Amino acid sequence: MADSTPLGQLAAQMMEMIDREFGPEAALGEFAIVVEIREAQQGVTNVRVGGSDARGWIQSGLLTEGIEAVREAVRMPPED
Numbered sequence: 001m002a003d004s005t006p007l008g009q010l011a012a013q014m015m016e017m018i019d020r021e022f023g024p025e026a027a028l029g030e031f032a033i034v035v036e037i038r039e040a041q042q043g044v045t046n047v048r049v050g051g052s053d054a055r056g057w058i059q060s061g062l063l064t065e066g067i068e069a070v071r072e073a074v075r076m077p078p079e080d
Contacts, residue, residue, distance in 0.1 A: 007035070032062040 018026060032051040039046070051059040 002037075007033075030058055030062060032059050032066070034063070034066075 018028075030051060030053045032049060035048050037046040037048060038044075049059065049063070051062060053059065
């Protein structure tokens with residue numbers, strides 16, 4: 001099995017950021033995970049997507065919003 005440590009660390013960082021930004025009373029809604037899988041033997045990269053809600057339109061909406069959030073973050077100068 002692949003080492004899931006980086007995924008767990010990222011999830012923990014996100015939870016800490018959410019707690020700081022929205023407070024401990026904020027409740028999580030739906031969530032999605034996108035993972036790149038590298039197959040070293042074959043030199044192939046795959047992508048897998050999963051979400052807390054299996055409905056395609058929910059996952060699609062979350063991913064679309066995520067893309068927009070990344071694009072907006074790239075356009076904005078970093079905060080000091």
